[in-house]
Amino acid sequence: MSELLLRGARPWGAGHEADILVRAGVIERIEAGVEAADAEVIDLSDRLVLPGLVEAHCHLDKTLYGRDWVPHPAGDALADRIATERRLRGELGTPDVDAITALLERMVASGTSHVRSHTDIDPALGLSGVAAVEAAARRLDGRVTVEQVAFPQYGILTNPGTAELLEEALAGGVGTIGGIDPAGIDGDPVRHLDVVFGLAERHGAAIDIHLHDGGTLGTWQLELIAERTAVTGLGGRVAVSHAYGLGQAGEADQERLAVRLAEAGVAVVTGAVYSFPVPPVKRLRAAGVTVACGHDGIRDLWGPYGSGDMLDRAMHLAYRSTFRRDEDIELALHAATYGGARLLGLPAYGLTPGAPADLVVVDAATPAEAVVTRPARDLVLKDGRVVARSGRLAP
Numbered sequence: 570m571s572e573l574l575l576r577g578a579r580p581w582g583a584g585h586e587a588d589i590l591v592r593a594g595v596i597e598r599i600e601a602g603v604e605a606a607d608a609e610v611i612d613l614s615d616r617l618v619l620p621g622l623v624e625a626h627c628h629l630d631k632t633l634y635g636r637d638w639v640p641h642p643a644g645d646a647l648a649d650r651i652a653t654e655r656r657l658r659g660e661l662g663t664p665d666v667d668a669i670t671a672l673l674e675r676m677v678a679s680g681t682s683h684v685r686s687h688t689d690i691d692p693a694l695g696l697s698g699v700a701a702v703e704a705a706a707r708r709l710d711g712r713v714t715v716e717q718v719a720f721p722q723y724g725i726l727t728n729p730g731t732a733e734l735l736e737e738a739l740a741g742g743v744g745t746i747g748g749i750d751p752a753g754i755d756g757d758p759v760r761h762l763d764v765v766f767g768l769a770e771r772h773g774a775a776i777d778i779h780l781h782d783g784g785t786l787g788t789w790q791l792e793l794i795a796e797r798t799a800v801t802g803l804g805g806r807v808a809v810s811h812a813y814g815l816g817q818a819g820e821a822d823q824e825r826l827a828v829r830l831a832e833a834g835v836a837v838v839t840g841a842v843y844s845f846p847v848p849p850v851k852r853l854r855a856a857g858v859t860v861a862c863g864h865d866g867i868r869d870l871w872g873p874y875g876s877g878d879m880l881d882r883a884m885h886l887a888y889r890s891t892f893r894r895d896e897d898i899e900l901a902l903h904a905a906t907y908g909g910a911r912l913l914g915l916p917a918y919g920l921t922p923g924a925p926a927d928l929v930v931v932d933a934a935t936p937a938e939a940v941v942t943r944p945a946r947d948l949v950l951k952d953g954r955v956v957a958r959s960g961r962l963a964p
């Protein structure tokens with residue numbers, strides 16, 4: 570792969586203009602005054618450079634993205650959404666490889682370099698979702714990295730046959746095992762966690778558990794998950810998504826739980842969607858917890874919203890967290906970049922020599938301005954390859 574020199578960049582955190590030399594897909598130098606005679610030069614004219622955006626929680630297999638508009642058919646209760654999805658997914662033909670591909674293309678054009686997607690696994694679907702997401706990711710041909718979570722959307726203990734299929738998915742190469750409301754959906758948190766952590770240990774998988782249960786039922790399960798993580802030595806490989814109970818807890822409980830999660834090595838992933846409680850990003854980060862963010866559902870039977878744009882998501886997280894100062898707004902962008910990268914365990918990431926050249930160029934004076942205004946992505950690189958220009962996929 571040839572050399573590329575991005576001249577006159579303003580890398581997030583550098584505090585000054587720098588040139589970025591990319592060789593063989595990797596950032597080789599990032600400093601002022603780089604010369605490289607044979608490199609193709611792209612003049613960035615003092616535009617802001619961010620590392621590739623990380624979508625840390627979505628559901629690609631459910632999406633209707635890019636298709637004719639589908640009016641939202643479900644009632645307002647959670648049970649309605651679950652029943653509607655089970656009833657209509659066959660009729661609507663999800664998982665749909667074309668829709669997943671269209672959404673991944675939109676993500677790439679918006680600057681996303683890595684995606685973690687929770688894929689429904691249940692006896693009626695088998696592993697069809699896993700296969701569909703893999704097929705779509707292959708069509709993107711390296712423009713984005715897609716990681717799947719084997720996700721028991723309809724429970725494990727309450728949905729016989731699911732545990733076996735989760736195991737089959739992990740044996741087939743899916744790297745992360747999911748879980749869902751060990752108490753609220755499965756009614757037996759200890760046995761639910763037995764299955765999830767047991768599968769993780771047997772297959773060397775990471776863990777990412779959906780936890781919508783609120784109040785003390787939610788925070789108690791966070792404690793259980795932290796305890797399991799510590800006991801199994803899986804710290805750094807475990808995440809809880811949503812954690813609404815943590816967002817609802819009082820300050821003293823949030824403080825105590827933040828320390829507990831940090832010590833155990835449990836990350837928190839938030840979507841900041843609708844009016845659901847948002848975990849205390851600032852407090853979690855101060856305690857040393859990894860915080861990542863993602864859209865959750867995008868244009869599916871769970872809801873009609875979502876753009877696939879992680880600057881959009883970072884804006885929602887900052888807004889819902891009532892962040893106004895630049896340094897606070899940057900915490901939301903951190904969740905959509907470095908936090909997500911840490912969640913995914915990426916060995917090298919960021920605006921530093923030796924990291925893959927996953928870069929996003931925008932016309933903004935500061936990262937906070939980029940979150941608030943969500944400007945067009947002028948240039949997107951994945952592994953040093955130009956994958957999008959001016960908000961469109963590069964040919």
Ligand SMILES: [Zn+2]
Binds near residue numbers: 626627628810865866
């Ligand atoms: Zn989700």
